[in-house]
Amino acid sequence: MNKPGFFLRTLAVAVVFYSTLVSANTLPRHQAIPGGVAIITLNDVNEARPGVSYLKKKVMVRANDTHWEAIVGIPLSAQPGIHRLKVRNGQDNFHKEFRVVDKDYKTTHITISDESKVSLSEEDLQRHYREKKQITAAINSWSERDNVDASFITPVEGRFSSPFGLKRIYNNQERIRRHTGLDIAAPVGTPIIAPASGTVIRTGDYFFTGNTVFIDHGQGLITLYCHLDKIDVEENQHINQSQKLGEVGMTGRVSGPHLHWAVFLNRFKVDPELFMSQLEKTK
Ligand SMILES: [Zn+2]
8 A cells, every 4th residue: 555645645635624624715606797796805904904885885895814805796787898896995095897707698488377476467566666665675784794604505405496697588578587596496394594694684575575584694795585485583683504594485476386595795686606615506
């Protein structure tokens, strides 16, 4: 047996293992696409934490080993090309540029048998507008938190049935709607758990999303859980990672039981899969 070879391999494994322990912030992954996340390195952590905004919206800034970094949510409507962050570092104000590249999201046709959930009545439309205001208010929350936990575990065990960003055409209508979350199909009653710690900022029953829970993870990172059969948490409740939020259902506009999971970063909907390790995604 080749002892030195074995020793070196063991050492290499130990070093890799150790480095994954010390470099904590590997998620979300940098993917500067429409609906993606850009991770932009800023100044040294020995200097004061800089203030960053993008498209006039405040952006998450966190320490990663030696440097501050901005964790930027890019809207699905973003045009490919050079985008700019506004950085305030003490007395200094400057721009930091990054490039957004295009992504070719797929198109799918969907049939909803309950026609009243596709072509809305005046009453339903008014209800939807009222609810939209509440939903927007929840998404616009900002809470200071130094170390935001942005490494998510899967909130429900099931099949990823519809990806983020998909272009959807309902009942052969002309309009294209974007799928702005990740769908995980699971039977009614399957437990839904918190992918990371945070605070429940809103719960409600809405026309499109049914029974819904909003979690604020800090610094503009907010997650949304839709179509629940049952909600097990209350507003203002602090929750830990893997704590139960409720159960999978089919309330609101759905074609079958599933969790619609959405992630907001600096108020833009981004791909939840960017916040999960490969291991979590294949669980
Ligand atoms: Zn969905």
